[in-house]
Amino acid sequence: MNSGNNQFHDHDSDEIFDLYNAVNGERYEGLLDIRKLDELTDEEREIFDVPRLKELGAHVISGCAQCEAIINTLDWARGRLKKEMSVASPKQKNWQ
Ligand SMILES: [Zn+2]
Secondary structure (H helix, E strand, C coil), rough: CCCCCCCCCCHHHHHHHHHHHCCCEEEEEEEEEEHHHCCCHHHHHHHHHHHHHHHHHHHHCCCCHHHHHHHHHHHHHHHHEEEEEEEECCCCCCCC
């Protein structure tokens, strides 16, 4: 276990999820594009805690493997969702 550099890990996957949604899952040079946080509408700013998400975003793009893993899962879930919506396959096999 790596004990260093962990001071930010009071966040949980819900916050990562908010961050991911706030930037619409967009990437810049392979990292979450946190510049999108500056482009949010007023409405979105009421939904998201932007200063908090900015802090979290800075942490995420600093290369936190734990957060990256969560984001990759969200990417995967989103890709899967898109595929299922466009194909609308009637069979629900292989769900695991
Ligand atoms: Zn992290």
